Amino acid sequence: MSQYLLSTWSVEDEAPGEPPSPEQMQAFMQRVIDLEAEMDATGTFLFGGGLHGLDAATVVQATDDEALVTDGPFAESKENIAGFYVIEADDLDDALAWANKVSAAIRRPIEVRPFRATGRVKDQMPG
């Protein structure tokens, strides 16, 4: 088994469309709830969540004598990660099939990226 990050992106300054109606919102939630139930039933779901926007981001860098704190995200990029799942899958085809289901549920493209390693580093040391 391998672990993959399935992430979706939002684009800053993207013209906001019509806000969803309560019915649309309800349907959206139901699609996601059903999908996550399917992930749970197959042992696929490891973790997931949606993130606040970039305005809520803070960067910290350790220096010799103090924690340097700055407002804002790392990168000056329009695209930023909006939410993600961490899943367990047999191989890339399996992960892509799940990504397709997520994309169908939230109607957004999904980036699939394999983890090089997961968990605590001490557990990944040989021996």
Added chain:
Amino acid sequence: MPADPDQTLIERVFREAYGQAVATLVRVFGDITLAEDAVQDAFVVATERWAGDEIPRNPAGWIVTTARNRAIDTARREARGRELYEELVATTTPNTAPEEALEEETVNDDQLRLIFTCCHPALRTEHQVALTLRLLGGLGVDEIARSFLVSEAAMAKRLVRAKYKIKAAKIPYSVPADADLPERLRSVLSVVYLIYNTGADDPDRASLRADAIRLARALAGLMPDEPEAVGLLALMLLSESRAAARTVDGSPVLLADQDRSRWDVELIQEGHQLVRRCIRRGRPGPYQLQAAIQAVHGAADTFEDTDWDQIVTIYDQLSVFLPTAVVVLNRAIAIGEREGPRAALEALDEVATDLDTYHLLHAARGTMLRRLGRYDEAKAAFERANRLASTDIAQASISTQIDELIAFGAR
């Protein structure tokens, strides 16, 4: 060119055996780079053994057995290879004769799996092409680099990156499930056809055509029940049958003007047979239909004898599978032969906007206008085509048309 004929023979055998041996060893080792290294090692041994001796009847089997045994030796020596060693021993029957080590069916399955790995849609097209030529075609990195006009170092890097993604993302080494097969097969066939067309566009890269045909033959043999795989092979063979007539002294010759006695009759016959075989299955697709069009051309003794009615009908079917402007353009040209230039110009108008920057649209318009005696407009159309054409060969052919029109008094 190597002077020693034995050496040339061995090189050819290596190329043929490479794909089979790598495919099987990828299954055994579960790793492409390990498999490639092992095959290289075995080739070194083979070059020494085979030089003064007989080449074994099943070279790929010999290579696989030798590569596997050497990998076991290496793994035994290295502590970190212990796990691999145990796996290898478990999958190897001791003292297996090389000839028996590779059942034909297993070899075929292995190759099919590797083809689908190399052409996985998660890999970008240029990586799919490079992997396919290297791992299945057995071409050297230097040869692939030359064919795609990049340095050997750049091509080596490309292959390393592609193999890295296969391993890191765990692209499966398997034939896709039935539900995914049609789409995944399309991806494989388009890679092979792209290799062929790269060789067709440029005489310096003509060897790619032979490589593509070799791959298509293997595919058609591995998937005899997939009519599109057979259709692609037929399409390439029929196109190849005209290769000798397509240029005279390096200048391109249009289909209408080709010396048909220079067409390769054997390739045409084989192509026709394949077209009949796949069309009979009643599951038409774009490659089969394009092959069928080529087959109609191949059946005509002269350009005038061509069954244009049939060609237009097949283009109608093709446009269902490939609803592209280029198909409309080619259909319009066939209509021009069936009904005359006026009908063709009307059909070309349909795609005039979509293909405004495509030189062949303007060349086709020029041809039809010239037939109507509208020389000034024809010349303007060819001049437009000439500005848009990207290859010297295309420009040379268009310039000839312009010169002829000037001779006819076009302004």
